[in-house]
Amino acid sequence: MDFSGIQSKALALFKGGRLQDVVGFDFGATGTRAVRISRVRETLTVVRAWSGQALAAAPPAYPRELRAHAGAIAVSHPDIVSKLLSIPRPANKIDDVPFADLLGISDPQAFRIAMEIQESTASEAFTLLAAIPDAVIHAALRPFAQGFPAPQAIEVAGLAAINGVVLCNPAFRDQSVILLDLGAETATVAITIPQRLAFVRQFRIGANAILRKLGESLGMDAETARDAVGDGVIDASEQVRAAFEPLVRQIILGRDFVARRHNVRSSRLSVSGGLFQRPYWLTPLQTALAVEAAVWNPLAALPAAAGALAPETVAQGCRFAAAAGAALAALKESSRP
Numbered sequence: 001m002d003f004s005g006i007q008s009k010a011l012a013l014f015k016g017g018r019l020q021d022v023v024g025f026d027f028g029a030t031g032t033r034a035v036r037i038s039r040v041r042e043t044l045t046v047v048r049a050w051s052g053q054a055l056a057a058a059p060p061a062y063p064r065e066l067r068a069h070a071g072a073i074a075v076s077h078p079d080i081v082s083k084l085l086s087i088p089r090p091a092n093k094i095d096d097v098p099f100a101d102l103l104g105i106s107d108p109q110a111f112r113i114a115m116e117i118q119e120s121t122a123s124e125a126f127t128l129l130a131a132i133p134d135a136v137i138h139a140a141l142r143p144f145a146q147g148f149p150a151p152q153a154i155e156v157a158g159l160a161a162i163n164g165v166v167l168c169n170p171a172f173r174d175q176s177v178i179l180l181d182l183g184a185e186t187a188t189v190a191i192t193i194p195q196r197l198a199f200v201r202q203f204r205i206g207a208n209a210i211l212r213k214l215g216e217s218l219g220m221d222a223e224t225a226r227d228a229v230g231d232g233v234i235d236a237s238e239q240v241r242a243a244f245e246p247l248v249r250q251i252i253l254g255r256d257f258v259a260r261r262h263n264v265r266s267s268r269l270s271v272s273g274g275l276f277q278r279p280y281w282l283t284p285l286q287t288a289l290a291v292e293a294a295v296w297n298p299l300a301a302l303p304a305a306a307g308a309l310a311p312e313t314v315a316q317g318c319r320f321a322a323a324a325g326a327a328l329a330a331l332k333e334s335s336r337p
Helices: 134-144 157-168 170-174 207-218 222-230 237-262 279-289 311-315 317-334
Strands: 021-027 032-040 043-052 070-075 081-087 111-120 125-133 150-156 177-182 187-193 196-203 268-272 292-295
Touching (some): 032 317, 043 317, 070 157, 150 317, 157 268, 207 237, 222 279
Parallel strands (some): 021 070
Antiparallel strands (some): 021 032, 081 125, 111 125, 177 187
16 A cells, blocks of 8 residues: 555666665755665665755755665645545546546646556545646756656655655554644645545645744744744643644544544544654644644654764654655565566
8 A cells, every 4th residue: 555646666776676775855845855765684774864955946966975876756836736536437447537627727738647546446446646737847857857866756745755654654554544744835634544545635734824823823923933832932822723723624624534434533643744843733733633643753763874864863854754755665666566
């Protein structure tokens, strides 16, 4: 069960039919993150993590330690659409389904649309769809026009992060779990049921919008509000609850839909994204949803080569979720028969 919306088979540069070394890149609104993961005695091991300025600012200058042969790219943008849809047809009869219309895309020529069948019966196909603006893809590929790393896949950042969580937590495949990746401008929410993905949506409710709303209610700018509240300098519990309310409402609607459709109720939440670097910001979601909750930090969850990661980098690991998830997906994909 692979939750990545946009995948490609490994093209080359692998040994024994499998990729051995991949750099995952996350081109986000606030910066670029990269994680290099290698197979070391059959164990997927982090050998370098790096962060730099946003792609829009200037072409990143990557350190030599990131120059692996293969790369996997994760991108985020408010115009990206990702949804899990139920199509009332079997998987072999969906060729003429107007997927662009179902995704609310008025100009399909301006997007790259990918599809992955999650499950199919004689009367229904559960289909994960992702649409990325063509301009976003061209911008992400520009730094790789020549030389290495050679891109093996482009994924939606939120889906890449969520996929990484599941790949690192196989037990989640047998549970109903709410998975949230909170980016600067968007939030991606997925809900699993045993052995299946049951819900996926991307919302234009990112950390920036939440912090702006909080700052306005406290009479300060968003950055000051993030630091003052996150560090416990001031108590703003009610204002924080109100700032998170639009996102919480969407998660509850998704959870209720899954409960009605599949008779399963989620009792666990896993989150990733830079805001959760401060543990405080998990509390509003945990309280509102009344679930067991944890932050996914790939740099703490995955083995690392000796001396590969500084302690301060590991402490910021939740920012690297999409980059790590993209690299993990490429490595796992190349291991399939």
